[in-house]
Amino acid sequence: MSLMVKICGLREQMAVEQAVNAGARYLGFIFYPPSVRALRPDEAATLMADIPDNVGKVGVFVDPSDREIETVLALCPLDVIQLHGRETPDRVAQVALRSGLQVMKAIQVETADDLGALSAHVAAADMILFDAKAPRDGAAVPGGNGLAFDWQLLQNLTIDKPWFLAGGLNKENLALAVELVDPPGVDVSSGVERWPGAKDPAKLDAFLAEARRLADLHKAS
Numbered sequence: 001m002s003l004m005v006k007i008c009g010l011r012e013q014m015a016v017e018q019a020v021n022a023g024a025r026y027l028g029f030i031f032y033p034p035s036v037r038a039l040r041p042d043e044a045a046t047l048m049a050d051i052p053d054n055v056g057k058v059g060v061f062v063d064p065s066d067r068e069i070e071t072v073l074a075l076c077p078l079d080v081i082q083l084h085g086r087e088t089p090d091r092v093a094q095v096a097l098r099s100g101l102q103v104m105k106a107i108q109v110e111t112a113d114d115l116g117a118l119s120a121h122v123a124a125a126d127m128i129l130f131d132a133k134a135p136r137d138g139a140a141v142p143g144g145n146g147l148a149f150d151w152q153l154l155q156n157l158t159i160d161k162p163w164f165l166a167g168g169l170n171k172e173n174l175a176l177a178v179e180l181v182d183p184p185g186v187d188v189s190s191g192v193e194r195w196p197g198a199k200d201p202a203k204l205d206a207f208l209a210e211a212r213r214l215a216d217l218h219k220a221s
């Protein structure tokens, strides 16, 4: 098993370099102004300048207009557009067609009902990401909340596209998550931070080392 790791919500050059050197497969940059991790396109472009081609650059959007996406793409060489709002499968397909990029659709999960539209999203998107539903507080952003959901809901899932488990992951709970869900990829933001928006070098290294350990364990078994 190779476990893909996506580190999301990057804002600092040092953290970008560290994530690349420690084996992250994807790096995520937030283009959603209400988030504490949001970046302007020019700031993100600077952070992306030296990322090697084998590491995917993911732009995270929430119900974006075409114009919002185009404004970011004018400066940022994204590989993947992550849609983390209430986008329908038709909208997902439209974004993929217009941008020519891969699209990762985030599905926010609380109960089995939240997986009802999964097959339509799988058909429309190139990748799927499962995250916890945001708190019902009206001020909450739809992701990056450090909240996990009931991972058992994803057990025995068969999806013929790459997919990621996200939501409240950290070094301590990664082994259990991987054992229960066996995801091809995992995605983390809060769990490798000192405080919202600031990545913690020690937590970042520990998370990526744990992901490598779990992948090696799986290979050896």
Ligand SMILES: O=C(O)c1ccccc1N[C@@H]1O[C@H](COP(=O)(O)O)[C@@H](O)[C@H]1O
Residues within 6 Å of the ligand: 007, 008, 009, 028, 030, 032, 035, 036, 037, 038, 060, 061, 062, 084, 131, 141, 142, 143, 144, 145, 146, 147, 166, 167, 168, 169, 187, 188, 189, 190, 191
């Ligand atoms: O991180 C954010 O601020 C954010 C804002 C809006 C949409 C998505 C966002 N983040 C995504 O949420 C997952 C899970 O985060 P966490 O590990 O639970 O903190 C994160 O990896 C991003 O893909």
